Structure formats: C-alpha cells, structure tokens
Amino acid sequence: MSDETMPDCSPTIRTIAMPADTNPAGDIFGGWLMSQMDLAAGSIASLTARGRSATIAVEGMKFHRPVKVGDEVSLYAEIERIGRSSMDIHVEAWRRERDSETGQKVTEATFTFVALDENGKARPVKPEA
Numbered sequence: 001m002s003d004e005t006m007p008d009c010s011p012t013i014r015t016i017a018m019p020a021d022t023n024p025a026g027d028i029f030g031g032w033l034m035s036q037m038d039l040a041a042g043s044i045a046s047l048t049a050r051g052r053s054a055t056i057a058v059e060g061m062k063f064h065r066p067v068k069v070g071d072e073v074s075l076y077a078e079i080e081r082i083g084r085s086s087m088d089i090h091v092e093a094w095r096r097e098r099d100s101e102t103g104q105k106v107t108e109a110t111f112t113f114v115a116l117d118e119n120g121k122a123r124p125v126k127p128e129a
C-alpha cells in the first residue's frame with residue numbers, strides 16, 4: 001500500500017482532529033492519535049471475539065507524519081492473527097486535509113487484544129469445540 005494512496009475500503013473509524021487535541025506545539029497530540037487507533041482495534045477485537053476484550057500490548061508504533069487541526073483522520077484496522085485468547089490487529093491512521101482529495105499515512109502499529117470473560121479473565125476468542 002502506498003503512503004499516498006488511501007486504502008480502498010471503509011475505515012473502521014473516521015473523525016476530525018480538533019484544536020482540543022493538540023500538543024503545546026500546535027500539532028495533534030500523539031496520545032490522541034494512539035487512543036483513536038486503540039478504539040479502532042478494540043472495535044474489530046470485540047466484533048471478532050463477539051464480546052469484551054482488552055489491549056494487552058502495542059508493537060511497532062510508528063509516527064510517520066504530523067496531523068494538523070482540521071484534518072480528517074481515518075483509522076483502518078484489520079485482523080493479522082487470531083490465537084487462543086489473543087488477536088493481533090494492525091492499524092493504520094491516515095490524514096486528509098479538508099480540501100484535498102489525497103491522503104497520507106500518519107501512523108501504524110499492531111495492537112494485541114485479549115478476549116475476556118465476565119470476570120475479566122482471558123477466554124478463547126472462538127468457542128472451543
């Protein structure tokens with residue numbers, strides 16, 4: 001996937017970066033972006049596990065470019081691996097300036113989620129046969 005050609009699929013989440021999400025330098029705060037990525041991965045994890053799940057690890061977090069106030073931010077999350085109770089979900093965030101037709105990849109990382117039972121303990125992602 002090119003860094004300049006936006007993914008040809010629906011994003012898991014799409015939002016607008018607002019002034020309240022900036023760091024002291026005026027760019028969008030990295031923690032805000034990571035939380036959006038976590039939300040996107042969590043949505044896919046809960047759908048896959050058909051229930052509650054929690055983040056246990058984040059690998060390979062990379063910030064390629066800054067995000068500016070007013071950018072449209074799209075989060076693309078897809079399952080990479082399903083284990084017994086864990087799921088690896090790769091997430092990319094893309095920015096598009098409000099008046100531009102093209103976008104740029106701004107961050108990516110792989111989130112590991114664990115499917116949880118009603119007591120908050122790890123459970124199989126898929127029902128055991």
Ligand SMILES: CC(C)(COP(=O)(O)OP(=O)(O)OC[C@H]1O[C@@H](n2cnc3c(N)ncnc32)[C@H](O)[C@@H]1OP(=O)(O)O)[C@@H](O)C(=O)NCCC(=O)NCCS
Pocket residue numbers: 053054055056057082083084085086087112114116120121122
């Ligand atoms: C999620 C939690 C219940 C798992 O409990 P645990 O005792 O560590 O569970 P296990 O040791 O059985 O491991 C569960 C799975 O996570 C995987 N795992 C554990 N540590 C990991 C790590 N550092 N990186 C990647 N995967 C990991 C294990 O390999 C296992 O996967 P599998 O079942 O597919 O083989 C517990 O770690 C927890 O509550 N963590 C806090 C979660 C949280 O608050 N997240 C932030 C807010 S959502």
